[in-house]
Amino acid sequence: NDITHNDALKALLTAKQKAEELNVVVNIAIVDAGANLKSFIRMDESFLGSIDIAIKKAKTSRYFNIATGDLGKLSQPGGIIYNIEHSNGGLITFPGGIPIINQNKNIIGAIGVSGGTIEQDRDIAIAGANAILNQLKN
Amino acid sequence: NDITHNDALKALLTAKQKAEELNVVVNIAIVDAGANLKSFIRMDESFLGSIDIAIKKAKTSRYFNIATGDLGKLSQPGGIIYNIEHSNGGLITFPGGIPIINQNKNIIGAIGVSGGTIEQDRDIAIAGANAILNQLKN
């Protein structure tokens, strides 16, 4: 129940292709079921600050098996898990990180994207996850 | 005035039993009066991100001798200790961490729980603390 390096490359390159279609440069990170970095690419001219954000989005998504944007709705001021971002060496809780699921509906990893708008980051992440199991709509 | 390892194990296992009754998988951490990790267990299939949160809830509770949920009410935007979460390597200030008190009303440690809803985490923490001195109601 762990994403293979071949699938991690496939998801990475599919996400990169989606970024190119959207004409945006991003950083893309994929972690395995243990939230360990599995594959990564930084597109030319993308934000320097997005390396860490892409990795943290992927890790955050796997830490709690949730889309980062959904976690962020709960961590707002007054929310039930306000400031959860201070845990685990820093979480990122805005859109762009989603779990990767296989055909047996097991979570085998997660993908994180940073560099575009949050809508672009999310759509690119979805494209990457859908390369493994086509299940999510933009 | 320091929780013993036998009591730390007792509180841990009582909290674990409560989690099993609630049918939820959590991470449970107990710190001593010095806010040092005393006992810990990670239940199978619980969130990866909850290890650090359970430990931080226990430490936060002992750092300030308060239930984490009560601290969180004061750290909101405009609150008197806004963003105190940035101190001490990261605090967690939503429910699930509470002080452990002995028969002489001394605080001898704290317990932190993470993995369920905040209500479940709090109830499990209370069950653990009550194993040492039965004083708190859900």
Place this chain on the structure above:
Amino acid sequence: NDITHNDALKALLTAKQKAEELNVVVNIAIVDAGANLKSFIRMDESFLGSIDIAIKKAKTSRYFNIATGDLGKLSQPGGIIYNIEHSNGGLITFPGGIPIINQNKNIIGAIGVSGGTIEQDRDIAIAGANAILNQLKN
């Protein structure tokens, strides 16, 4: 292929019993196959500085599937992996950390012990690992 929390507790308590037989107080940490903390206990009056060392011994052992003392032989000045201790947030490479293996010969986690002499720490770690699969001699 991941140690269960029940087995992690069993290994922990067996190691603790061994420490009591040896009349030494230690910290004992068990990590799962992902090198994540699974169970922990700090015996009364043990060194404060041994909490982190016990956890780092367990993680180091699983990071490289090796007894920490064997890794330390290679990381000496002039050794082939001199100063590897600077990786992964700090490794501990003297004895006291060993992999935990199941009946199918899979590594399912690791145990780390700190607080006694390195011989005591190693023997206590072995006792803990042997609670899962009796295979190691002191």
Place this chain on the structure above:
Amino acid sequence: NDITHNDALKALLTAKQKAEELNVVVNIAIVDAGANLKSFIRMDESFLGSIDIAIKKAKTSRYFNIATGDLGKLSQPGGIIYNIEHSNGGLITFPGGIPIINQNKNIIGAIGVSGGTIEQDRDIAIAGANAILNQLKN
């Protein structure tokens, strides 16, 4: 004078192919001229502890424009840069990290490999760097 993401992927996949020929599983990291992570892959079943080491080898190599093994010769006890590993969040100074050079003899990045013997790691790193400019012998 910065490695492109296409070249970083090319070097990564060439290094991966070399690892497969050597029948060893490794982690491979490539950084750009700014020592920022550019591409990465973690092969299935490779050491958990090698993720960080591969990245640190690549960064170390670019930080000082040197093969990590050569730096390690100088950082031994009594050496001119003894314990330089304490800088920059942790360096790795044994073989497996080398600069990547382009046709104009400019250093455009570096590659770091971890998971095999130090000879294997170095040979895999050389294979990756040679994918950009064929200049190094094993």
